[in-house]
Amino acid sequence: MRYAAPLVAGRLQRRYKRFLADVTLDDGAALTCHCPNTGSMLGCAEPGLRVWLSASDRPGRKYRHTWEQVETREGVRVGIHTGRTNALVREAIDAGRLLPELGAAPAVRAEVPVPGAPMRADFRLEDADGVRYVEVKNVTAAVEAGIALFPDAPSSRGVRHLEVLTGLVRAGGRAALVFCAQREDATEVRPADAIDPAYGRALREAIAAGVEVLALGARVEEHGIRADRRLPVVCP
Known part of the structure; x- marks a missing residue:
């Protein structure tokens, strides 16, 4: 996934009201941008962090810039735009290399x-074997070296999604969950049991029922993001 234009660099001043962030650009200009991430952004929203924004001239936008990336205190570049994740996973599905379990579905x-x-x-993937919801x-x-965690805040919506996927499989259907870690230091994905124990329980129940739970790691670069490796999902 490549950006349509070069990103603009700056420093985060604050993130607030979930969808807004104040940034000082490298040229000294101060602006408010859209934050396309509804989570707590654990470790990714501290004032002073290096950030990168995309810009849009689409009419009707209240805020021209969108927060795309951040560099953590540890020097790791992270993609925080949740809307980019589906494009990364779609690329992996279409390529048929990183997610072979999902097959080369002719209809997506x-x-x-x-x-x-x-x-x-x-x-919704459809192939000769039927339909699979993803x-x-x-x-x-990531609060420990290499261990990426989900969710970063309690997520009743995430639990509900797992319950739906589990119900589909128990009814004889097929379903999959794909985690996409937009940070190059991630070596595995785990449920954040200390943050949302209900999600951890629901994830383990989904795995036991037969939901395919997969994970990708992505490299975050200046001009774009690319899913480049499989990660294990560990549920100790």
Whole structure:
């Protein structure tokens, strides 16, 4: 996934109201940008961190800039834009290399309602074996070296999604969950049990039921982000 134009660099002053952040650009200009991440952004939203923004001239936008990347205190570049995650996973599905379990599905649809459930799946894959619903989660938090954690804040919505996927599989269907860690230091993904124990329980239940739980690591670079490796999902 490549950005349409070069990113603008600056320093984070504060992130607030979930969707807003104040940034001072390298040229000294101060601005407010859109923050496309509803989580707590653990370790990624401290004042003073180096950040990169995209810019848009689309009419009707209240804030021209969108926060795309941050460099943590440890010097790790992280993609915080949750809206980029589906594009990364879609590229991996289409390539058929990093996610062979999902197959080279000839029919892929995005943002599809799950029949009879309060959820829109990120992808609906259809092949000769039938239909598979796929949910994608963006991972930015890592509190220990190499261990990426999800979620970074209690997520009743995430638990509900797992319950839907588990119900699909128990009813004879197919479902998958793909974590995408947009940070190059990630070596594995784990449930953040200390932050949201309910999510950890729901994830383990989904795995036991047969939901395919997969994870990708992505390299965050100046001109774009690319999923470049598989990561194990560890549930100790």
